[in-house]
Amino acid sequence: MKTSFRVSSTVGSILLALAVLFSLAGAAQARGQVVVIANNSVAASEISRAELRDLFTGATSSIKGSGEVSPVLQKDGPAHQEFLGQYVGKSDSAFRAGWRSLLFSGQGAMPKTFETDADVVEYVSRTRGAIGYISHSSPHAGVKTLAVK
Amino acid sequence: MIRDRIAGALRAVLPLLAFTALPLAAQSMDDLNIQLHGYATQGFLYTNHNSWNGTDSASGSAQWTEAVVNVSAQPESKLRIGVQARYFLLGDYGDSITLDWAQIDYRANEKFGVRAGKVKTPTGLWNETQDIDPAQMWALLPQSIYQIASRDSLLDHFGGVVYGAISLGERSKIEYRGFGGTRIISGSDSVFQPLRDAGMSVPNGIRGPVYGGALHWQTPLSGLMVGASEDVERPAGEILVGPMQGTISSGRVVSPDFFAKYERGRIMAAAEYDRTPVQSTIQLTGLPAIPDPTDYRAFYLMASYKVSSKLSAGAYYSSFINRRAAVSSSRFQKDWTVAGRYDFNSFLYAKAEQHFIDGTAVGFNASDNPDLQPATRMTILKLGVSF
Numbered sequence: 274m275k276t277s278f279r280v281s282s283t284v285g286s287i288l289l290a291l292a293v294l295f296s297l298a299g300a301a302q303a304r305g306q307v308v309v310i311a312n313n314s315v316a317a318s319e320i321s322r323a324e325l326r327d328l329f330t331g332a333t334s335s336i337k338g339s340g341e342v343s344p345v346l347q348k349d350g351p352a353h354q355e356f357l358g359q360y361v362g363k364s365d366s367a368f369r370a371g372w373r374s375l376l377f378s379g380q381g382a383m384p385k386t387f388e389t390d391a392d393v394v395e396y397v398s399r400t401r402g403a404i405g406y407i408s409h410s411s412p413h414a415g416v417k418t419l420a421v422k
Numbered sequence: 423m424i425r426d427r428i429a430g431a432l433r434a435v436l437p438l439l440a441f442t443a444l445p446l447a448a449q450s451m452d453d454l455n456i457q458l459h460g461y462a463t464q465g466f467l468y469t470n471h472n473s474w475n476g477t478d479s480a481s482g483s484a485q486w487t488e489a490v491v492n493v494s495a496q497p498e499s500k501l502r503i504g505v506q507a508r509y510f511l512l513g514d515y516g517d518s519i520t521l522d523w524a525q526i527d528y529r530a531n532e533k534f535g536v537r538a539g540k541v542k543t544p545t546g547l548w549n550e551t552q553d554i555d556p557a558q559m560w561a562l563l564p565q566s567i568y569q570i571a572s573r574d575s576l577l578d579h580f581g582g583v584v585y586g587a588i589s590l591g592e593r594s595k596i597e598y599r600g601f602g603g604t605r606i607i608s609g610s611d612s613v614f615q616p617l618r619d620a621g622m623s624v625p626n627g628i629r630g631p632v633y634g635g636a637l638h639w640q641t642p643l644s645g646l647m648v649g650a651s652e653d654v655e656r657p658a659g660e661i662l663v664g665p666m667q668g669t670i671s672s673g674r675v676v677s678p679d680f681f682a683k684y685e686r687g688r689i690m691a692a693a694e695y696d697r698t699p700v701q702s703t704i705q706l707t708g709l710p711a712i713p714d715p716t717d718y719r720a721f722y723l724m725a726s727y728k729v730s731s732k733l734s735a736g737a738y739y740s741s742f743i744n745r746r747a748a749v750s751s752s753r754f755q756k757d758w759t760v761a762g763r764y765d766f767n768s769f770l771y772a773k774a775e776q777h778f779i780d781g782t783a784v785g786f787n788a789s790d791n792p793d794l795q796p797a798t799r800m801t802i803l804k805l806g807v808s809f
Contacts, residue, residue: 321592323592323593333532333587334499334529334532335531335532341499341500343499348768349768362687364728364730364731364732365731365768366731366732366734366765366768366771367728367734369768370556370557370558371557373459373461373554373556373557373808374551374554374557376457376459376492376494377459377461377490377492377506377551377554377556377557378523378542378550378551378554379504379506379523379525379527379537379541379542380527380542380550381502382455382457382494382496382502382504383457383459402499
């Protein structure tokens with residue numbers, strides 16, 4: 274009798290905790306089109322999804338045929354959300370948690386991060402090896418686009 | 423007191439910062455890619471009875487505070503230099519500023535890199551990141567393996583790490599780490615709590631050589647990693663028992679660890695097993711040696727689910743036992759945990775966790791709990807901010 278009471282109480286506590294947490298859930302993110310851009314020094318004209326994911330999660334710092342490259346991030350916005358959803362497979366909070374894990378354990382540095390598409394294009398155009406992402410409709414003169422295989 | 427601690431920490435950190443600045447002086451700040459980051463957390467603990475790790479958790483305690491500041495520079499793509507300082511308070515432990523790590527890292531290519539200085543020890547699944555609260559969904563990692571009151575001494579060493587990855591084709595690779603140097607376990611670490619409870623002290627801690635390695639196999643099954651690591655050390659130090667002096671030594675401690683993690687979409691699942699057999703010997707001057715063998719075996723199973731872009735929830739089961747201890751509730755610990763994390767934005771997050779603990783082997787000190795109960799429920803709320 275005492276045992277069954279303890280189990281019921283335990284299950285009740287779990288359900289209550291989960292109910293509170295679920296009630297705080299956020300809304301789904303809107304989606305648009307995104308394009309991957311690179312500095313003209315990057316030899317490759319295409320990049321695989323796996324390479325893109327590894328590069329933007331800090332698992333690698335090179336891509337096939339181009340040697341050392343560096344990822345460039347956006348702080349937020351539709352292009353950022355779509356890029357994470359489509360190519361990285363992580364939410365923004367999980368994505369940043371991964372970079373913080375590398376940063377605070379001494380295994381990596383945070384990539385350069387910019388507010389707007391225009392800022393990303395400007396930085397990528399003048400930085401050797403830089404690879405970023407912007408909305409498909411944003412102007413991107415002075416950089417090359419990478420096809421994602 | 424606080425001023426002395428800050429001064430002590432600055433004395434340790436400033437020479438390192440000066441050292442890091444020397445080769446960089448000729449370059450502009452932008453070229454150096456200097457970054458300043460940090461985070462701070464405040465935890466609230468409540469246990470239905472039994473105080474946890476020296477906090478007054480049975481009455482509700484906010485004695486769990488951490489703050490970390492990290493400065494790094496990357497003068498060129500292959501070279502990083504950094505230093506990280508931490509303020510840590512958990513009940514009886516910490517309340518001081520310590521040097522987390524200070525290192526130079528040179529990554530020649532994907533296959534080979536090396537870091538040297540005070541570095542994180544790359545063992546187990548989470549050892550390098552166990553103290554990085556913003557990176558974890560859990561307020562408290564499984565205490566069977568990642569004991570919070572021991573981590574400041576056990577998660578790093580003075581020396582070096584070599585690391586790299588070897589491709590096994592398009593969809594698989596092996597990441598390796600090898601390490602060596604000296605480990606110092608401070609006298610205030612919780613591993614000495616049973617000795618303190620018995621009226622002994624290890625004033626200067628113990629130290630000794632440490633070496634080992636780890637392999638992480640990213641399998642062809644997308645998202646699945648399996649790995650193993652081994653840590654070998656031989657620490658020794660001075661022990662005081664009232665007016666008597668002596669030595670404490672652990673012989674050669676070999677600690678194997680096996681782990682796996684699966685991440686796919688919104689799901690993460692992980693498991694880890696660790697064994698640490700220790701043949702400690704206490705030798706007091708003029709008396710026969712006193713053997714103090716232990717055989718710690720620990721494992722956990724965990725899973726979490728990304729409910730939405732801001733909310734994660736999960737649960738784990740953690741088990742710890744000292745196979746050489748006498749049969750009692752202080753010989754083992756089993757912990758069922760449910761947890762959730764909510765990210766308000768990129769900087770601010772909150773965690774809530776409920777633990778259902780059976781046994782008192784980890785974190786429940788006899789000196790703090792004269793009426794120690796065999797089972798405990800613990801509720802944790804934690805707020806964190808990072809930049």
